[in-house]
Amino acid sequence: MYNRFQEHLQKELTAIDEAGLFKKERIITSPQGAEIKVNTGQEVLNFCANNYLGLSNNPELIKAAKNALDTHGYGMSSVRFICGTGDLHKTLEKKIADFFGTEDTILYAACFDANGGVFEPLLDAEDAIISDSLNHASIIDGVRLSKAQRYRYQNADMIDLEKQLKAAQEQRFRLIVTDGVFSMDGNVAPMDKIFELAKKYDAMVMIDESHSAGVVGKTGRGVTELFNCKGKAEIITGTLGKAFGGAIGGFTTGKKEIIDMLRQRSRPYLFSNSIPPLVAAAGIAVFDMMTRTNELQDRLHNNTAYFYKKMTEAGFDIKPTQSAICAVMLYDAKLSQEFASKLLNEGIYVIGFYFPVVPKDLARIRVQLSAAHTQEHLDKAITAFTKIGKELGVIK
Numbered sequence: 040m041y042n043r044f045q046e047h048l049q050k051e052l053t054a055i056d057e058a059g060l061f062k063k064e065r066i067i068t069s070p071q072g073a074e075i076k077v078n079t080g081q082e083v084l085n086f087c088a089n090n091y092l093g094l095s096n097n098p099e100l101i102k103a104a105k106n107a108l109d110t111h112g113y114g115m116s117s118v119r120f121i122c123g124t125g126d127l128h129k130t131l132e133k134k135i136a137d138f139f140g141t142e143d144t145i146l147y148a149a150c151f152d153a154n155g156g157v158f159e160p161l162l163d164a165e166d167a168i169i170s171d172s173l174n175h176a177s178i179i180d181g182v183r184l185s186k187a188q189r190y191r192y193q194n195a196d197m198i199d200l201e202k203q204l205k206a207a208q209e210q211r212f213r214l215i216v217t218d219g220v221f222s223m224d225g226n227v228a229p230m231d232k233i234f235e236l237a238k239k240y241d242a243m244v245m246i247d248e249s250h251s252a253g254v255v256g257k258t259g260r261g262v263t264e265l266f267n268c269k270g271k272a273e274i275i276t277g278t279l280g281k282a283f284g285g286a287i288g289g290f291t292t293g294k295k296e297i298i299d300m301l302r303q304r305s306r307p308y309l310f311s312n313s314i315p316p317l318v319a320a321a322g323i324a325v326f327d328m329m330t331r332t333n334e335l336q337d338r339l340h341n342n343t344a345y346f347y348k349k350m351t352e353a354g355f356d357i358k359p360t361q362s363a364i365c366a367v368m369l370y371d372a373k374l375s376q377e378f379a380s381k382l383l384n385e386g387i388y389v390i391g392f393y394f395p396v397v398p399k400d401l402a403r404i405r406v407q408l409s410a411a412h413t414q415e416h417l418d419k420a421i422t423a424f425t426k427i428g429k430e431l432g433v434i435k
């Protein structure tokens with residue numbers, strides 16, 4: 040049998056490659072950071088990590104993790120409800136709830152699991168999930184696992200959301216689901232209007248704050264801070280794998296009864312291992328840091344504003360952003376790849392995105408800013424963009 044299957048896979052893989060969609064992985068040999076080393080020996084400035092606060096290689100987190108290895112060992116060898124709940128897990132859950140102003144938190148191995156395990160235990164065939172068209176893949180998969188009726192609205196389109204809410208009035212419960220920040224454009228979900236519509240049409244709200252927590256809002260509390268509606272969402276999901284240290288781990292935080300039910304019924308929680316104590320300990324250190332200071336948010340916001348201003352002045356077309364994501368629009372798939380490859384030769388590591396990751400004719404380079412970037416890093420990137428932009432006729 041395998042001969043035939045092998046042939047089948049080889050054909051598919053060739054097709055992926057010929058379509059120019061084959062993902063190759065660059066191998067990094069240094070810790071994650073603003074300056075990284077790759078296995079060719081080249082040292083580059085990294086503008087494509089989710090390392091928004093520069094915490095991936097933070098000494099305070101490393102110290103907390105090392106300390107936890109000594110006090111709590113390496114692994115839990117259990118799911119949470121058997122013998123996988125440690126004091127560090129409980130402390131971290133409490134700190135995440137305090138950070139978002141919610142009632143309780145449940146940890147998962149990843150936000151992919153948090154989203155995969157949130158809908159099926161809570162909603163049934165009588166209920167409705169109303170989901171933004173650009174929501175993350177894990178939300179889409181999670182929704183598929185539930186029996187609820189599905190409604191989809193165009194990205195951040197409040198007229199369409201209202202239409203879908205009207206269509207879903209027959210259902211018992213309604214849940215609007217949205218990413219806080221959409222990762223390809225860097226735009227935020229209009230939470231003020233979403234909550235207004237939720238009230239008008241009697242719906243609950245879930246926000247995935249993976250790209251917005253730690254980043255958006257003056258103190259990094261995410262889109263509910265930006266729109267002044269902290270504590271209003273029934274459900275918030277997020278990751279420890281982006282701004283909050285970048286290792287691994289996800290969470291759902293929100294209303295007490297919802298979290299209670301997830302602990303009873305959420306399959307990725309019940310049937311998958313507890314996060315290692317060292318990850319929980321570093322997570323605790325992150326949220327302690329977030330409570331102590333907004334220094335990293337300030338630096339990140341300044342860096343993003345500076346990059347956006349200088350690049351716009353240089354003549355680039357950048358999507359308006361309310362996050363740390365800047366989409367430099369090129370509108371041509373081949374150009375986006377050539378541009379990114381030339382930038383790498385200049386020591387700037389960014390990724391060009393094109394269809395099907397973004398709509399046809401909306402190819403772009405996505406730049407992700409970090410609090411770890413210095414003025415010098417930013418200037419080097421802007422200079423390289425300007426040089427290649429002129430060379431390729433993107434700017435004058």
Ligand SMILES: *Cc1c(COP(=O)(O)O)cnc(C)c1O
Binds near residue numbers: 279287
């Ligand atoms: C990255 C991301 C996830 C997945 O997070 P992991 O913890 O890496 O599984 C889920 N949702 C959104 C919106 C994301 O950006």
